[in-house]
Amino acid sequence: MTDIRFGVSIRGTDIDHVPAIEALGFDSVWTGEHMLFHGPVTDGLITLAAFAGKTSRLKIGSAINLLPLRPPVVVAKAVSTLDIVSKGRFIFGVGVGGEFPKEFEACGVPHHERGRRANEAIEICRKLWTEDHVTYEGKIFRLHDITMLPKPVQPGGPPIIVSGRSEAALRRAARLGDGYMPYLFTPERYADGLKKIYAMANDLKRDMSRFTPYHFVFIAVGETHEEAHRIAAEKLSRRYNQPFDSLVERYCALGTPRECVERLQRFVDAGARHVILSPLCDNEVLGQHLEIYARDILPQFR
Numbered sequence: 001m002t003d004i005r006f007g008v009s010i011r012g013t014d015i016d017h018v019p020a021i022e023a024l025g026f027d028s029v030w031t032g033e034h035m036l037f038h039g040p041v042t043d044g045l046i047t048l049a050a051f052a053g054k055t056s057r058l059k060i061g062s063a064i065n066l067l068p069l070r071p072p073v074v075v076a077k078a079v080s081t082l083d084i085v086s087k088g089r090f091i092f093g094v095g096v097g098g099e100f101p102k103e104f105e106a107c108g109v110p111h112h113e114r115g116r117r118a119n120e121a122i123e124i125c126r127k128l129w130t131e132d133h134v135t136y137e138g139k140i141f142r143l144h145d146i147t148m149l150p151k152p153v154q155p156g157g158p159p160i161i162v163s164g165r166s167e168a169a170l171r172r173a174a175r176l177g178d179g180y181m182p183y184l185f186t187p188e189r190y191a192d193g194l195k196k197i198y199a200m201a202n203d204l205k206r207d208m209s210r211f212t213p214y215h216f217v218f219i220a221v222g223e224t225h226e227e228a229h230r231i232a233a234e235k236l237s238r239r240y241n242q243p244f245d246s247l248v249e250r251y252c253a254l255g256t257p258r259e260c261v262e263r264l265q266r267f268v269d270a271g272a273r274h275v276i277l278s279p280l281c282d283n284e285v286l287g288q289h290l291e292i293y294a295r296d297i298l299p300q301f302r
Contacts, residue, residue, distance in 0.1 A: 012042030088153035129157030
């Protein structure tokens with residue numbers, strides 16, 4: 001049996017659950033970020049530094065970092081520092097965002113430039129993590145004779161996992177990523193996306209032997225499928241400020257633990273090797289749901 005790794009993505013305000021996530025046997029813990037959004041979201045990188053301080057074994061990952069919103073030198077320094085304080089446990093999940101244009105306006109970043117900014121930022125980060133006296137001439141960013149110290153703990157820097165749902169994201173993953181992490185995908189679209197990435201990488205003559213397919217999936221466990229559907233629709237409709245009732249069956253793992261296992265197995269069959277569960281439940285029962293995942297779901301994949 002292929003060993004599938006499992007992580008949990010939680011909000012920064014749920015930090016007290018991080019030690020339990022490690023004790024329950026998960027492989028990683030993640031958080032996302034927005035500068036501005038429909039509801040409260042903490043700064044992702046600062047939150048992950050706090051997560052690192054509460055763990056000793058778990059991988060610590062961004063799911064995802066909105067890479068275009070910060071200058072790449074600032075990002076490279078913060079990520080290198082995170083890798084150092086976590087003793088080489090950081091995974092750098094990146095995306096371009098865009099679903100909340102006001103945060104780009106507030107950060108002084110043209111919305112239409114986010115893809116190019118992300119591409120150049122990835123290239124700059126890798127250079128700063130591995131080289132001295134870096135010079136870079138991009139269409140947006142330019143550096144001359146820059147050396148950043150200290151370097152990250154992980155040789156070459158933390159793995160960069162590209163997120164996104166567009167064809168541009170697939171191209172970015174094929175050209176620049178150490179892995180791919182979509183969200184709100186069906187298993188069929190997930191398999192098709194990986195197929196395209198590997199084909200594009202082959203055209204580029206990239207070695208993909210260490211490329212890792214991730215999948216970020218919302219999960220709602222209930223005593224019945226109907227209960228889980230209702231909870232998921234309520235939580236996601238509120239989070240994204242749009243109706244989700246007709247979408248949760250397509251994109252989420254829903255129902256009893258057995259039903260969730262069956263749904264997750266379809267993503268594993270499609271190629272996922274590191275699954276990130278994003279719980280959809282009330283805060284007061286998050287701990288109970290983490291225990292259900294660890295007891296009833298994880299052992300089915302190990």
